[in-house]
Amino acid sequence: xxPELINLIIQATGESLYMVGIAALLGTAFGLPLGVFxxxxxxxxxxxxxxxxxxxxxxxxxxxxxxxxxxxxxxxxFTRLIAGTSIGSTAxxxxxxxxxxxxxxxxxxxxxxxxxxxxxxxxxxxGALPIQIVFKxxxxxxxxxxxxxxxxxxxxxxxxxxxxxAVGGGGLGDLGIRxxxxxxxPEMMLAVVVVLIAxxxxxxxxxxxxxxxxNRRLRxx
Amino acid sequence: xxxxxxxxxxxxxxxxxxxxxGPQSDAMVRFExxxxxxxxxxxxxxxxxxxxxxxxxxxxxxxxxxxxSGAGKSSLVRxxxxxxxxxxxxxxxxxxxxxxxxxxxxxxxxxSIGMIFQHxxxxxxxxxxxxxxxxxxxxxxxxxxxxxxxxxxLSLVGIADKHDRYPSELSGGQKQRVGIARALxxxxxxxxxxxxxxxxxxxxxxxxxxxxxxxxxxxxxTIVLITHExxxxxxxxxxxxxxxxxxxxxxxxxxxxxxxxxxxITQSFxxxxxxxxxxxxxxxxxxxxxxxxTVIRLQVRGAGVGDTLIARLARxxxxxVSLLSARIDEIGGQHVGTLVLGIPxxxxxxxxxxxxxxxxxxxxxxxxxxx
Numbered sequence: 001x002x003p004e005l006i007n008l009i010i011q012a013t014g015e016s017l018y019m020v021g022i023a024a025l026l027g028t029a030f031g032l033p034l035g036v037f038x039x040x041x042x043x044x045x046x047x048x049x050x051x052x053x054x055x056x057x058x059x060x061x062x063x064x065x066x067x068x069x070x071x072x073x074x075x076x077x078f079t080r081l082i083a084g085t086s087i088g089s090t091a092x093x094x095x096x097x098x099x100x101x102x103x104x105x106x107x108x109x110x111x112x113x114x115x116x117x118x119x120x121x122x123x124x125x126x127g128a129l130p131i132q133i134v135f136k137x138x139x140x141x142x143x144x145x146x147x148x149x150x151x152x153x154x155x156x157x158x159x160x161x162x163x164x165x166a167v168g169g170g171g172l173g174d175l176g177i178r179x180x181x182x183x184x185x186p187e188m189m190l191a192v193v194v195v196l197i198a199x200x201x202x203x204x205x206x207x208x209x210x211x212x213x214x215n216r217r218l219r220x221x
Numbered sequence: 222x223x224x225x226x227x228x229x230x231x232x233x234x235x236x237x238x239x240x241x242x243g244p245q246s247d248a249m250v251r252f253e254x255x256x257x258x259x260x261x262x263x264x265x266x267x268x269x270x271x272x273x274x275x276x277x278x279x280x281x282x283x284x285x286x287x288x289x290s291g292a293g294k295s296s297l298v299r300x301x302x303x304x305x306x307x308x309x310x311x312x313x314x315x316x317x318x319x320x321x322x323x324x325x326x327x328x329x330x331x332x333s334i335g336m337i338f339q340h341x342x343x344x345x346x347x348x349x350x351x352x353x354x355x356x357x358x359x360x361x362x363x364x365x366x367x368x369x370x371x372x373x374x375l376s377l378v379g380i381a382d383k384h385d386r387y388p389s390e391l392s393g394g395q396k397q398r399v400g401i402a403r404a405l406x407x408x409x410x411x412x413x414x415x416x417x418x419x420x421x422x423x424x425x426x427x428x429x430x431x432x433x434x435x436x437x438x439x440x441x442x443t444i445v446l447i448t449h450e451x452x453x454x455x456x457x458x459x460x461x462x463x464x465x466x467x468x469x470x471x472x473x474x475x476x477x478x479x480x481x482x483x484x485x486i487t488q489s490f491x492x493x494x495x496x497x498x499x500x501x502x503x504x505x506x507x508x509x510x511x512x513x514x515t516v517i518r519l520q521v522r523g524a525g526v527g528d529t530l531i532a533r534l535a536r537x538x539x540x541x542v543s544l545l546s547a548r549i550d551e552i553g554g555q556h557v558g559t560l561v562l563g564i565p566x567x568x569x570x571x572x573x574x575x576x577x578x579x580x581x582x583x584x585x586x587x588x589x590x591x592x
Binding site: 044118119122124126127140 | 262302304327328329330331332334336338340342344345346347355356358359360387388389407
């Protein structure tokens with residue numbers, strides 16, 4: 001493979017990592033609090049607000065049921081408002097964050113709901129504030145599950161990022177389509193797939209390693 | 222006019238209020254005409270959990286609250302620490318009406334009420350020491366103060382060497398010791414135990430109950446034991462409250478309740494620990510058709526239980542009584558003896574004996590007959 005092509009792959013990998021990294025960061029920043037709220041706001045729960053819980057649940061479901069490629073195109077005006085442009089890697093981060101946030105929120109919700117309700121009661125009986133319960137009990141206790149959830153989200157984002165080529169976002173997926181498919185370069189397609197597989201393996205192994213490290217329930221058996 | 226008005230306003234906070242809140246009150250927890258109803262929600266019907274609850278728990282006492290599951294024990298204990306509000310009535314804990322407190326006042330009051338749980342409820346992500354530190358962190362203690370207090374507490378509950386262990390590395394008994402240390406961290410005046418030994422084996426249960434007795438003796442902490450096991454009440458408590466279907470059906474000194482249980486629920490709880498107290502060889506020969514010896518069981522208590530009773534019964538009623546079985550238990554700090562007697566001479570003598578016993582305030586029960 002020529003050095004130009006290798007340079008293309010390196011550049012595309014950089015774009016992919018940039019988009020996925022920032023989107024995962026922002027998606028977590030929005031998705032984590034949203035997920036914690038969804039997990040604690042049903043009737044009688046810590047932040048009991050059943051109506052808001054249901055409305056947010058509907059919004060999350062609606063976002064998650066929109067196919068990503070349609071989301072990308074549908075929110076172009078919004079993307080332009082936020083990023084100043086609707087083309088390029090930075091612009092592509094906007095739809096990625098919008099797709100990642102509800103996904104992460106649902107994963108976080110599931111992880112937080114795994115925490116034994118007795119622990120919330122215990123902390124309440126010490127006179128803990130709901131916010132203290134979130135930071136001192138729920139998040140630390142759910143941490144292994146949260147790390148696995150984030151791993152899953154990053155892997156999914158890598159998949160999504162392949163589609164943002166449609167709006168000139170670049171990245172590995174875009175490279176594979178334009179060179180591997182449209183220019184009939186099977187070796188390029190293969191290279192892109194190999195890099196993607198390596199990235200997913202790396203992310204998955206790192207996530208599982210971290211989750212195992214913080215999991216005190218299993219570590220000492 | 223102004224002075225008069227202020228007098229008028231001052232009047233409602235009169236002697237009665239002073240009496241209920243005054244420092245002279247020797248009740249640590251007082252339930253006043255409590256009812257608790259969980260309203261219907263979605264497909265769940267309304268639940269009447271507690272009704273007409275009106276009793277006191279003395280300062281420094283160990284009081285057992287016993288009931289079957291669904292009797293209202295959990296609701297009762299959650300009213301004491303303000304996790305739940307009564308539907309009517311009020312709960313006064315350490316002279317303050319906890320059912321009326323909200324927000325910061327409630328959280329401050331909760332720090333003087335510790336609680337331990339059946340499943341320990343320790344954070345798996347924290348070491349023993351850090352679990353004990355949790356209520357102190359929540360109360361805003363400094364790091365240095367927390368460190369000192371946690372070491373003290375670990376020694377108090379006898380697991381100073383488990384400082385850095387995670388709950389997954391501890392046995393059930395050790396986990397409950399961490400739970401007890403955590404509950405005592407903020408120096409509470411009341412310790413609520415919600416089925417704290419129900420998940421432990423008999424030896425560990427005994428050790429944990431001994432630890433609770435020590436804590437009560439040395440720190441003067443009032444202990445409220447919620448349980449469905451009479452053996453726990455018998456070993457530790459001095460007072461007992463029997464709950465059934467949201468009502469208090471019986472309450473009093475443990476030894477009194479053990480020797481004179483009135484309500485069928487209480488009787489069934491006591492039967493679970495004393496059994497029929499009949500030797501198997503006797504139980505197998507016992508019949509309900511009159512004939513031979515009448516078998517009666519009686520319970521006596523106090524020092525030297527029943528030592529002269531049988532002799533006096535034999536002399537005063539004029540019969541040859543035989544002692545078929547006997548055992549003595551220590552209940553609520555008193556000796557309680559269970560004696561099974563065989564009385565020959567037919568129905569008339571048996572009835573006379575029963576009358577003599579009830580005259581002498583001994584509770585006796587006719588079990589049947591043996592040839």
